[in-house]
Amino acid sequence: xxxxxxxxxxxxxxxxxxxxxxxxxxxxxxxxxxxxxxxxxxxxxxxxxxxxxxxxxxxxxxxxxxxxxxxxxxxxxxxxxxxxxxxxxxxxxxxxxxxxxxxxxxxxxxxx
Amino acid sequence: xxxxxxxxxxxxxxxxxxxxxxxxxxxxxxxxxxxxxxxxxxxxxxxxxxxxxxxxxxxxxxxxxxxxxxxxxxxxxxxxxxxxxxxxxxxxxxxxxxxxxxxxxxxxxxxxxx
Numbered sequence: 719x720x721x722x723x724x725x726x727x728x729x730x731x732x733x734x735x736x737x738x739x740x741x742x743x744x745x746x747x748x749x750x751x752x753x754x755x756x757x758x759x760x761x762x763x764x765x766x767x768x769x770x771x772x773x774x775x776x777x778x779x780x781x782x783x784x785x786x787x788x789x790x791x792x793x794x795x796x797x798x799x800x801x802x803x804x805x806x807x808x809x810x811x812x813x814x815x816x817x818x819x820x821x822x823x824x825x826x827x828x829x830x
Numbered sequence: 831x832x833x834x835x836x837x838x839x840x841x842x843x844x845x846x847x848x849x850x851x852x853x854x855x856x857x858x859x860x861x862x863x864x865x866x867x868x869x870x871x872x873x874x875x876x877x878x879x880x881x882x883x884x885x886x887x888x889x890x891x892x893x894x895x896x897x898x899x900x901x902x903x904x905x906x907x908x909x910x911x912x913x914x915x916x917x918x919x920x921x922x923x924x925x926x927x928x929x930x931x932x933x934x935x936x937x938x939x940x941x942x943x944x
Contacts, residue, residue, distance in 0.1 A: 760936035761873075761918070808872050816861045816880070816922045819932070821872030 721745045724809050724822035731829055737796040739825050741809030743789075749812045750792040751819065752776075752784065754805040761808070767792055799829040833857070834921055834935035842941040846908055851938040853919035854901045860924055862895055862902045863932065867916040909942045916940070 722743045731737050741750060752764040753776075763776030765784040773784050781803060783795045796803055806826050810819040834855045843849055853862070861880040865873035877886050879895035879902065886893045890913075892905040906913055916939050920932040 758936075761934040810872075815932070816878075816924070818863045818875040818878045819873075820875070821865075823872050824870070 722809065722811050722820055722822045724807075724825050726825060727823065728826045729828070731799050731827070733800060733829055734798050737799050737827065739794045739807055739809075739827070741792045741794070741811075741822060743792075743811045745811060745813070745820070746789060747811040747813045748789075749815055750786065751810040751812075752782075752792065752794045753808045753810065754778065755808060755824075756805050764794065764807075796827075799827075801829050803827065804829045834919055834933055836917075836919055836935035836938050838938060839936070840939045840941075842943065843909060845910060845942055845944050848905070848907050849909055849940070850903055850905045851917055851940070852901070852903050853921075853935055855921060855933075856900065857921070857923065857933075858899050859921035859933075860899070861922045862899070863920045863922070864893055864902070864904055865918040865920065867918060867937075868914075873916075873918055909940075911942045911944050914940060914942050 725740045749768055751766040753761045755761050762778045764778055764782050765776055767773045767786040770786055785793045806824050808824050809822040812819045834853055837852045861878055863878045864876045866876055867873040877893045882897045882899045884895045890907045894903050916937045918937045919935045922932050
């Protein structure tokens, strides 16, 4: 049991379309995060959540929104996808941020 | 803004050799974490160090947190092909209530050739 799953694993979408990525956890952790990983930039924080309905922006939040209506689910939405949002997206969870995160396996998103 | 610089960026060595990778910052962190990431997968936490000068060992991997809690090193003894991967360090600083995420380095790409 992985404890954290991301869906879909791969997605190709057209510029201008909305896209939603899902992160689901079974660990009942309070904190959930969305990162994107790009060559030359490493992991960059998009949005994070510290509880149900409690979310905040990270360093690269423009063009993205999130929702957390249940402890176990954290959704990332690209309202109108652009080619610059082609990336690998990772969700992470933790109960104690200073002790470390558990990452999902990632979603590879291609915007054409 | 806290920055973490990792060196080297790329390292390719033969099986059986020893190596050290570094994670440096001008900022103080309350803890520092090391992750390993394999292609197509998310990073996996290897270790967390929290005390200045702390040394932790994980089989052939030795992690050290600097005395001033600004830097860390990862030493691998007798590297094996299974050690191949992207090694990321991440520093935690308790700002904003501690929920706003870690500061990640850009990683060291390590290849161990048989």
